[in-house]
Amino acid sequence: MLAFSQTAAEAQESRAEPTCLPYRRPSRAEAEAAVRTLIAWAGDDPRREGLQATPGRVVRAYEEWFAGYGEDPTAILERTFGEVAGYDEMVLLRDIPVESVCEHHMAAIRGVAHVAYLPREQVVGISKLARLVDAYARRLQIQERLTAEIADELERTLRPRGVAVIIEAAHECMSSRGVRKHGASLTTRRFTGVFESGEARREVLAALAG
Numbered sequence: 170m171l172a173f174s175q176t177a178a179e180a181q182e183s184r185a186e187p188t189c190l191p192y193r194r195p196s197r198a199e200a201e202a203a204v205r206t207l208i209a210w211a212g213d214d215p216r217r218e219g220l221q222a223t224p225g226r227v228v229r230a231y232e233e234w235f236a237g238y239g240e241d242p243t244a245i246l247e248r249t250f251g252e253v254a255g256y257d258e259m260v261l262l263r264d265i266p267v268e269s270v271c272e273h274h275m276a277a278i279r280g281v282a283h284v285a286y287l288p289r290e291q292v293v294g295i296s297k298l299a300r301l302v303d304a305y306a307r308r309l310q311i312q313e314r315l316t317a318e319i320a321d322e323l324e325r326t327l328r329p330r331g332v333a334v335i336i337e338a339a340h341e342c343m344s345s346r347g348v349r350k351h352g353a354s355l356t357t358r359r360f361t362g363v364f365e366s367g368e369a370r371r372e373v374l375a376a377l378a379g
Contacts, residue, residue, distance in 0.1 A: 200228045234270060237307030242318075245300050246326040249291035259369070261285040261376055262298045271342045272309035280338025280354065282306075285373050286323055287330040287363055312338055312357050320359035331362030333373045 195203070201224035205215040213220060262284050269278040282302045305318045320334040335358045344351045363369040 197228055200231070201225060204228065233307075234268075235307055235309070237304045240300075240304035240307075242301055242304045242322045243326055245297050245304060246293055246322065248297075249293050249327065251291055253288065253292055256292070257288065259285055259287050259373060259376070260292060260295075261373065262295050263377065265299050265302045267302060267306050267315075267336060267338055269306040269308070269310045269312075269315060269338075271340060272311060274342040274346065275309070276340065276342035276345060278306075278310065278312060278338050278340050280336060282319065283333075283335045283377055284319065284323070285333040285364070285376070286327060287332075287369065288327070289329050291327055293327060312336055312340075312355055316357040316359045320361060324361050329362065331360070331364040331369060333361075333364040333370075334359045335377065 204224035204227045208215040208220055208223065215221070215224070263281075265282040265284065267278065267280045267282050270276070271278055284298050284302065301322060302319055305315055305322075316334050316336050320332045323329065323332045323334075335356065337354050337356045339352075339354045343349075343353060360370060360373075364373055
């Protein structure tokens, strides 16, 4: 069972410590020991030469794959621009690569996200839209929640006239195990404000199809 305390040394081990954890985050040594246990459970010897450095590599990979826990999505969108010369049309960034991990089987989710919003007074740098997608994607996820989190953060922080987020992704929990169906992809959508219905909704869907 996880304890509810953490030493200062353990707290400094991680470059991006998730905030408000309701438990003690394991140390790097404990994480590497867990990887060795999984290697042994899979049927191999974690002490053999080719696997001795694997636990350290896996832990370092986890720091990258789950870096989103150390990101503050609201802070990413804090710097906005008001000098837009009266621009009041849709802003759409297509084909943002999505790399996430399914929380049910810890298998990869890979695809693209399309993010659009209709600004009211402020716009945000386009790189921030990609960073926002990463901040939520690099966590244990389900695609439906990921879609909603991106849209809701844009809605809450930018307060635009509407937001549209569409994600198309393949799930290795479906292709590498279970039914083993390759080539299938899941599409999820979240629309707010003016994009919920009418001409604006048709416009964003047409832009993505074009």
